[in-house]
Amino acid sequence: MAKVRFHDNNEYITAPEEVSKFLQSQEIIYEHWGVDRLDANLRDNYNLTDEEKQQILDAFRPEIEDISKRRGYLTADIVVLSDQTPNLDELLVKFKAEHHHTDDECRFCVDGHGIFAIKGKDGRYFDVEMEPGDLISVPSYSRHYFTLMDDRKIKAIRLFVTPAGWEAIY
Numbered sequence: 001m002a003k004v005r006f007h008d009n010n011e012y013i014t015a016p017e018e019v020s021k022f023l024q025s026q027e028i029i030y031e032h033w034g035v036d037r038l039d040a041n042l043r044d045n046y047n048l049t050d051e052e053k054q055q056i057l058d059a060f061r062p063e064i065e066d067i068s069k070r071r072g073y074l075t076a077d078i079v080v081l082s083d084q085t086p087n088l089d090e091l092l093v094k095f096k097a098e099h100h101h102t103d104d105e106c107r108f109c110v111d112g113h114g115i116f117a118i119k120g121k122d123g124r125y126f127d128v129e130m131e132p133g134d135l136i137s138v139p140s141y142s143r144h145y146f147t148l149m150d151d152r153k154i155k156a157i158r159l160f161v162t163p164a165g166w167e168a169i170y
C-alpha cells in the first residue's frame with residue numbers, strides 16, 4: 001500500500017483508509033491492483049523483452065481497460081528504471097525538476113518503488129511512496145516531480161491519452 005509523507009514535518013499517513021481518503025481529497029486516483037498474478041520472472045526481470053512487456057500488460061488487461069474507459073487513456077506501455085539504465089543518475093536529476101502536464105500522469109508500479117512528490121491543493125508538498133501493486137494518477141496541471149527510493153528501481157505501467165499530454169512543463 002502507498003504511504004504519504006509530508007515534506008514540512010516529515011509526518012506519514014500509513015493507514016490504508018487514511019491514505020485513500022487523503023489522496024481522494026487531493027483528486028489523486030489511487031488503486032491497489034496487486035501483483036500476485038505475475039510470475040517471479042516478470043516481477044524480478046529488469047531486462048524485459050517486448051514479449052515479456054506484453055505479458056505484463058496482458059496480465060492487467062481488465063484493470064487497464066476499466067481505468068482507460070473512465071479516464072480516456074488510449075495507450076499503455078512499460079517503463080523500467082534501474083542501475084542497469086544508462087545515465088540513471090542524470091535521469092533522476094531531470095525527474096526531480098518540478099513540472100506539470102496537461103493530462104493526468106498515471107502509473108502502476110509493477111516492481112520496485114517510486115515517489116511522486118506533489119504540491120497539494122493548500123500548497124503543502126507531500127510524497128506518495130508507491131510500492132508494487134499501487135496505481136496513482138497525478139491530476140493534470142498539478143505540480144510534481146518523481147524520484148526513486150533506496151532500491152533505485154521501478155518497473156511501471158504508464159497509461160496516457162497522447163504523448164503530447166504528458167510532456168513536462170517546467
Ligand SMILES: [Fe+2]
Pocket residue numbers: 099100101105144145168
Ligand atoms: Fe510528471
